Amino acid sequence: MSDTDGRGLAALAALLADPTRAAMCLALLDGRAWTSGELARHTGVAASTASEHLTRLVEGGLLAEERQGRHRYVRLAGPGSARLVEGMAAHAAPDTRPVGSLGQDHRRRALARARTCYDHLAGALGVSVARAMAERGLLTQDTGWAITPAGLSWFADLGIDLPRAGKRPLARSCLDWTERRPHLAGAAGAALASHTLAEGWCERIRGGRALLVTERGAHALDSLLGLEAATFR
Template sequence: MSTKDPQAAGLASLAALVADETRAACLLALLDGRAWTAGELARHAGVAASTLSEHLGKLVVGGLLAEERQGRHRYVRLADARAAQLVEDLAAQVPPAAVRRPPRTLRESSAGSAMARGRTCYDHLAGRLGIVVTEALTLRGLLRQDTGFALTEAGLEWFGAAGIPLDLSGRRPPARACLDWTERRPHLAGAAGAALCRHALDAGWCERIGSERAVRVTPSGRRALSSLLGIPPQELC
């Protein structure tokens, strides 16, 4: 007599939540770390608001999204960092050939190039920008990658000296490797990645562009990252 694994049904249900293109599009959009209205997500996914409402309800019940209401507006966001990590990890497993279709418009081509250059991945930096910063931290002995991502003592001191608040009191690991789906190399996530991204945006080192997750380094950001991490300014363009 066979005994069913009690986790099997839960895993199947979780997989089914993501196994829908409309829901997957919403989850990927919400990796920008912000709350979106149902209407914004409906336009992004290219479906009717009534159709999207049903999808959002399933994602909320399934624990991947959290919702809040302000007046007549309904906002949704990724439930937490663990939900974001799940989406990131799954997206990184998509075969490169599956996402390398030719852009259909000039606008789509420009948006894709901007996302590849630099973007937020929930609450940390990704794309070539994320890789360049991660490699600079590693080369300067601030981050170790040989036994999994870990901040060194010098790395902890660097965050303090750079004026970047680093909160290590939560359950998140100080540093975590996140496989970049465009670069196919790991960039820095975890508490340190979130702190660095938050500071870069708050200090004006980076700025968001367009309505997607794309970010670009500002002139003051190039000077700061060049001074703090020795990154050549031309690598930050």
């Protein structure tokens, strides 16, 4: 049944109206499963409070959970949840609060330079990759995003096997919440991010969402897409 009176939309918006729940969802954009305790420490709330928030997010369909022994693991329910969270963050007003510490400033800058958005590349790195692919005719952005025949050959030359069928679109734009411009999502975006990490072009900073582009990655991105390292390093 369609949500003609808006109650469903209001209920969904209410899930992310709480800063703690919103912070939990943003953390889970790294694509991993987190324990309830990890998210409690990340958001600075008591374990019981974190559990209550997570129960609401699971019941609302934004998160999925699984239990292993006494541990409760949660993750985003799927690409749709990730797209919703990233999209809402991109439309939110910029955070103009003063930076509390040098470490906090470093973390903000690292996330803005290069990060994962669920399972694809985001930040200045992700936006630059998408733009360079479009400029080289590997990606078309005319009527919806699509990988061109030249793009398919480019992926194949890198040894990346792209799925030719499936529920998930091969290419899709995702509005970047720091750059306010789109980066590449979909199956192709996920495959490229996975390849980037597997080849050592990027490394996760302290296991989180933020990425560090390595020297090897800088050379590869320059050779393949003409990207200057200063853009994301």
